[in-house]
Amino acid sequence: MKFGGTSVADLERIRRVARLVGREVEAGHQVAVVVSAMAGKTNELVAWTDGAGAAGQGLPTSDDEYDVVVASGEQVTAGLLAMTLRNMGVRARSWLGWQIPIIADDAHGRSRIEDIPPEKLGGAIDSGEVAVVAGFQGVTRDGRLATLGRGGSDTSAVAVAAALNAERCDIYTDVDGVYTTDPRIEAKAKKLAKVSYEEMLEMASLGAKVLQTRSVELAMAYHVPVRVLSSFVEPGKAAADGGESAGTIVCDEEEIVEKRIVSGVAYSRDEAKISLFGLPDHPGVSSEIFGALADANVNVDMIVQSHSRRADTANMEFTVGKRDAARAMEIVRQVQQKIGFQGATVDEDVAKVSVIGVGMRSHAGVAKTMFGALAEKGVNIQVISTSEIKISVLIDAAYTELAVRALHAAYGLDKL
Amino acid sequence: MKFGGTSVADLERIRRVARLVGREVEAGHQVAVVVSAMAGKTNELVAWTDGAGAAGQGLPTSDDEYDVVVASGEQVTAGLLAMTLRNMGVRARSWLGWQIPIIADDAHGRSRIEDIPPEKLGGAIDSGEVAVVAGFQGVTRDGRLATLGRGGSDTSAVAVAAALNAERCDIYTDVDGVYTTDPRIEAKAKKLAKVSYEEMLEMASLGAKVLQTRSVELAMAYHVPVRVLSSFVEPGKAAADGGESAGTIVCDEEEIVEKRIVSGVAYSRDEAKISLFGLPDHPGVSSEIFGALADANVNVDMIVQSHSRRADTANMEFTVGKRDAARAMEIVRQVQQKIGFQGATVDEDVAKVSVIGVGMRSHAGVAKTMFGALAEKGVNIQVISTSEIKISVLIDAAYTELAVRALHAAYGLDKL
Numbered sequence: 001m002k003f004g005g006t007s008v009a010d011l012e013r014i015r016r017v018a019r020l021v022g023r024e025v026e027a028g029h030q031v032a033v034v035v036s037a038m039a040g041k042t043n044e045l046v047a048w049t050d051g052a053g054a055a056g057q058g059l060p061t062s063d064d065e066y067d068v069v070v071a072s073g074e075q076v077t078a079g080l081l082a083m084t085l086r087n088m089g090v091r092a093r094s095w096l097g098w099q100i101p102i103i104a105d106d107a108h109g110r111s112r113i114e115d116i117p118p119e120k121l122g123g124a125i126d127s128g129e130v131a132v133v134a135g136f137q138g139v140t141r142d143g144r145l146a147t148l149g150r151g152g153s154d155t156s157a158v159a160v161a162a163a164l165n166a167e168r169c170d171i172y173t174d175v176d177g178v179y180t181t182d183p184r185i186e187a188k189a190k191k192l193a194k195v196s197y198e199e200m201l202e203m204a205s206l207g208a209k210v211l212q213t214r215s216v217e218l219a220m221a222y223h224v225p226v227r228v229l230s231s232f233v234e235p236g237k238a239a240a241d242g243g244e245s246a247g248t249i250v251c252d253e254e255e256i257v258e259k260r261i262v263s264g265v266a267y268s269r270d271e272a273k274i275s276l277f278g279l280p281d282h283p284g285v286s287s288e289i290f291g292a293l294a295d296a297n298v299n300v301d302m303i304v305q306s307h308s309r310r311a312d313t314a315n316m317e318f319t320v321g322k323r324d325a326a327r328a329m330e331i332v333r334q335v336q337q338k339i340g341f342q343g344a345t346v347d348e349d350v351a352k353v354s355v356i357g358v359g360m361r362s363h364a365g366v367a368k369t370m371f372g373a374l375a376e377k378g379v380n381i382q383v384i385s386t387s388e389i390k391i392s393v394l395i396d397a398a399y400t401e402l403a404v405r406a407l408h409a410a411y412g413l414d415k416l
Numbered sequence: 417m418k419f420g421g422t423s424v425a426d427l428e429r430i431r432r433v434a435r436l437v438g439r440e441v442e443a444g445h446q447v448a449v450v451v452s453a454m455a456g457k458t459n460e461l462v463a464w465t466d467g468a469g470a471a472g473q474g475l476p477t478s479d480d481e482y483d484v485v486v487a488s489g490e491q492v493t494a495g496l497l498a499m500t501l502r503n504m505g506v507r508a509r510s511w512l513g514w515q516i517p518i519i520a521d522d523a524h525g526r527s528r529i530e531d532i533p534p535e536k537l538g539g540a541i542d543s544g545e546v547a548v549v550a551g552f553q554g555v556t557r558d559g560r561l562a563t564l565g566r567g568g569s570d571t572s573a574v575a576v577a578a579a580l581n582a583e584r585c586d587i588y589t590d591v592d593g594v595y596t597t598d599p600r601i602e603a604k605a606k607k608l609a610k611v612s613y614e615e616m617l618e619m620a621s622l623g624a625k626v627l628q629t630r631s632v633e634l635a636m637a638y639h640v641p642v643r644v645l646s647s648f649v650e651p652g653k654a655a656a657d658g659g660e661s662a663g664t665i666v667c668d669e670e671e672i673v674e675k676r677i678v679s680g681v682a683y684s685r686d687e688a689k690i691s692l693f694g695l696p697d698h699p700g701v702s703s704e705i706f707g708a709l710a711d712a713n714v715n716v717d718m719i720v721q722s723h724s725r726r727a728d729t730a731n732m733e734f735t736v737g738k739r740d741a742a743r744a745m746e747i748v749r750q751v752q753q754k755i756g757f758q759g760a761t762v763d764e765d766v767a768k769v770s771v772i773g774v775g776m777r778s779h780a781g782v783a784k785t786m787f788g789a790l791a792e793k794g795v796n797i798q799v800i801s802t803s804e805i806k807i808s809v810l811i812d813a814a815y816t817e818l819a820v821r822a823l824h825a826a827y828g829l830d831k832l
Contacts, residue, residue: 011467045492051427052499062502068495068510072488076461079484083468086478094484098514099559143515 001031002135002157002171005039007231008077011084017231018084020172021130025090032121032131032164034157035081037073045070063108067137067147071097074134074153082132092130095121097137097145102156104138104146111146112214113138113155116163125164133160151212158215162222169224170247171211172231177248178203178210180413181265185401188414192263196253199263202356202390206266211250219250226250253358261359261366262411265404268352269397271301272325273382274332278313278342288339289316292331298324302352302385302394313342317383319394322348350382351400354392355407367391373410379403417447418551418573418587421455423647424493427500433647434500436588437546441506448537448547448580450573451497453489461486479524483553483563487513490550490569498548508546511537513553513561518572520554520562527562528630529554529571532579541580549576567628574631578638585640586663587627588647593664594619594626596829597681601817604830608679612669615679618772618806627666635666642666669774677775677782678827681820684768685813687717688741689798690748692732694758697723704755705732708747714740718768718801718810729758733799735810738764766798767816770808771823783807789826795819 001024003017017033024031037045049066078094085092097104100121104111124131135153138146148155154171161169176191178200183189195203197220204213210228219226229247253259279285286305293300303318320328325346332344360366370391374381379402383394395403408414417440419433433449440447453461465482494510501508513520516537520527541547551569554562564571570587577585592607594616599605611619613636620629626644635642645663669675695701702721709716719734736744741762748760776782786807790797795818799810811819824830 011464014468048427048492048496049499052430052496053503062499065495065499065502065510068498068512069492072491075488075491076464076485079481080464080468082484083465083478083481086481087469094481096484096561145512 002034002153002169003036003231004153004171004173005036005042006174007172008035008037008081009039011080014077014080014084017172018081018088018090020231021081021085022088022090025130030125032125032133032160032166033081034133034135034153034160035074035077036135036153038077041073041076042070045073064106064144064146067108067111067145071134071137071145071147074136078132078134082130085130085132090130091128092132093124094132094134095124096134098139098143100133102133102138102159104140104148106140106142106144106146108144108146110149111138111140113148113159113218116159118163118165121160122164148214151215154212154215155218158218158222158224158226161224161226162218166224168227169219170227170229171215172229173210174230174232175210175228176230176246177228178250178264180263180416181404181408182267185267185404186265186408186414188408190413190416192248192416194249194251194256195263196256196358197250198253198389199356199358200250202354202387203264203266206268206352206354206356206390206392216250220252223252225255256358259359260357260416261363262355262357262413263359264356265407265411265413266354266356267400267404268354269400270322271319271350271352271394272322272328272346272348273317273319273350273394274325274328274344274346276316276332276341276344278308278311279316280339280341281307281312281314285314285339286316289332289335292335293320293328296327296331298328298331302383302392304383319350319352319383349397350394351397351403352392352394353400353403353407354390355411356390357411358389360389360391369410370407373406374403377402377406379406418450418569418585419452419647420569420587420589421452421458422590423588424451424453424497425455427496429647430493430496430500433588434497434504434506436647437497437501438504438506441546446541448541448549448576448582449497450549450551450569450576451490451493452551452569454493457489457492458486461489480522480560480562483524483527483561487550487553487561487563490552494548494550498546501546501548506546507544508548509540510548510550511540512550514555514559516549518549518554518575520556520564522556522558522560522562524560524562526565527554527556529564529575529634532575534579534581537576538580564630567625567631570628570631571634574634574638574640574642577640577642578634582640584643585635586643586645587631588645589626590646590648591626591644592646592662593644594666594680596679596832597820597824598683601683601820602681602824602830604824606829606832608664608832610665610667610672611679612672612774613666614669614774614805615772616666618770618803619680619682632666636668639668641671672774675775676773676832677779678771678773678829679775680772681823681827681829682770682772683816683820684770685816686738687735687766687768687810688738688744688762688764689733689735689766689810690741690744690760690762692748692757692760694724694727694729695732696755696757697728697730701730701755702732705748705751708751709736709744712743712747714744714747718799718808720799735766735768735799765813766810767813767819768808768810769816769819769823770806771827772806773827774805776805776807785826786823789822790819793818793822795822
């Protein structure tokens with residue numbers, strides 16, 4: 001069981017979490033609980049580290065010390081939940097990353113879990129104790145604290161579940177499952193009973209902030225079924241049906257009997273489009289541009305290139321994260337000085353809308369349905385990109401909601 | 417160097433501390449810094465643990481989990497100070513109790529340090545790095561966090577200094593040294609350049625809250641010279657004279673050349689007096705009363721017994737901490753039921769005033785001077801107790817300031 005920051009935001013909510021844990025214990029399950037910092041605490045700690053860094057004079061960053069400060073938030077929650085469980089008569093103890101240990105690499109602030117020896121934690125659980133694990137944190141092989149980056153507690157939970165060979169990893173959050181699309185945009189959005197790891201990965205990377213991408217990768221690698229459900233559901237209700245019907249199960253594709261061609265419609269407004277005009281039409285131009293962007297650590301997402309028929313030149317469009325747009329334009333100007341092209345513009349007023357579904361692999365016509373539905377609503381497609389289980393289009397941001405609703409209907413997702 | 421909560425209360429003060437540390441490094445010293453939690457943070461954490469415990473149903477307390485929660489405060493400060501030092505160009509890293517390790521017993525919440533293997537910490541310092549140590553915390557032999565109780569960071573600092581065989585342990589606090597008496601009561605109070613461990617112990621236990629008693633015991637056992645000084649002094653000023661003249665040095669008696677008969681006048685309003693009348697005058701009565709109090713964990717301080725001439729009975733007076741007064745009276749009533757005596761009263765309106773000095777050992781007449789000075793001002797003495805280097809009297813609380821000033825003058829402390 002994993003509980004995020006809003007689920008443990010204060011003592012009252014921690015008691016609620018303890019009751020949910022207590023129900024699982026009563027139902028005869030062995031339980032490890034992974035907790036985040038109380039909502040707001042990580043921000044407070046990060047702000048302090050920013051302040052401590054503000055005295056800086058261009059010296060190397062202190063990511064290892066950042067981790068020392070920030071990891072304290074989860075420690076507090078783990079201790080408080082263990083106390084609360086005991087006070088409810090449930091045997092429990094807290095486990096910090098270094099105590100288990102959750103061994104992580106030394107990429108401080110965005111560390112990755114390398115290993116979790118299951119002996120200590122498993123031994124405690126086998127003795128009948130609930131293990132309350134501080135999420136988001138690990139320890140490097142040389143004994144320093146390391147944190148996993150924002151949302152890292154999801155990854156902690158899946159990794160602990162994998163190490164313990166757990167039957168399931170339940171991620172309690174502030175939504176009650178994974179939906180066919182954002183219910184704030186399309187009221188007819190339906191909750192999915194099951195979704196495959198691959199689909200969830202695409203959804204996560206497309207901005208559906210239900211699970212951290214890394215946690216889904218890990219679940220896929222170790223075949224850990226992950227259930228996403230709300231921590232604000234009544235404990236009694238969740239327990240009544242064994243919790244099986246609550247939330248959404250993220251699992252292997254093979255375990256999903258009724259396969260859908262399209263499982264969901266996602267969107268993201270986090271990208272900006274950069275357009276280059278009148279590029280010299282010879283080999284090496286693309287590698288010049290994208291090489292320079294890669295050197296500057298700017299991730300490029302969608303790319304399309306077209307030839308101008310009149311002149312012997314090419315045009316190019318690509319998208320980068322909005323945060324990187326200004327830096328990307330600087331680099332583009334530098335490349336322009338070097339190789340010479342007509343001009344470049346940036347457009348932040350774009351949205352990426354995607355349809356996702358493992359059924360696409362074996363089913364033609366998905367793209368046709370998508371383009372048809374968008375054309376019918378007068379939505380102009382600027383850029384297209386595809387993967388095996390996803391088709392994404394870049395459109396004018398003003399049309400985002402319209403496009404999402406049109407696609408949701410076109411694939412019959414409102415009739416699941 | 418040890419800095420308490422008010423000295424690291426916010427980022428601005430942490431930068432101030434970093435500058436003080438930087439000066440010591442520039443002066444060519446190797447430095448370990450022990451820090452407390454930012455002022456207020458420990459209270460916040462303790463309040464949460466109280467809340468988590470409030471759900472209780474009479475189950476065993478969770479002192480081990482209390483320690484998990486509360487120890488996080490020092491962790492935050494240690495990380496922030498290490499970051500700040502680095503940003504000032506000073507090589508530094510934080511050390512948590514378990515990383516050193518500071519091995520402590522499992523009396524959670526009031527644990528005592530058992531051992532500090534000096535290898536890791538000393539190695540880091542020898543490499544030219546400032547070691548920033550989280551105070552107040554240790555780790556038990558089975559790998560759980562343990563905290564040392566309120567004010568425990570003083571003890572951490574002295575223990576680290578002892579383990580490293582440090583030249584000196586500088587305790588930075590919000591006062592600039594140890595005074596002959598409380599300057600808020602007697603403006604003529606003088607700062608002592610040196611004071612012996614024994615005297616400091618008596619002062620600490622008598623309510624002069626400069627150092628935690630345990631830290632002084634430890635300093636005495638390992639002969640660690642402790643300097644008490646203000647963290648609010650200008651860094652330049654402290655460095656100008658090598659810091660030698662700043663603050664008060666607490667050290668072995670032998671190192672104090674100019675011995676004074678009396679070094680200070682201390683007072684405490686934390687005690688209550690309990691009086692018993694008409695006790696049966698036969699052996700075993702005292703042990704009945706004080707045995708019952710000891711069983712209930714009530715500490716008794718001053719005791720005086722007197723015989724009534726007319727009846728064959730005795731009277732008895734003793735003092736307990738004000739917090740324990742109600743409980744002590746309950747116990748006294750129970751004993752009264754059992755052995756039978758006339759009555760008992762409690763008086764919370766008392767103060768204990770003490771004169772302290774190692775010179776008393778070899779010098780008669782100290783008591784005479786004390787009683788004479790008090791009599792001259794019309795201060796009635798209710799109870800007297802003495803140790804080798806201390807004489808304490810219990811008086812009406814209303815006379816506290818008058819008594820302190822009279823004694824301060826009587827021993828010439830205002831003329832040091």
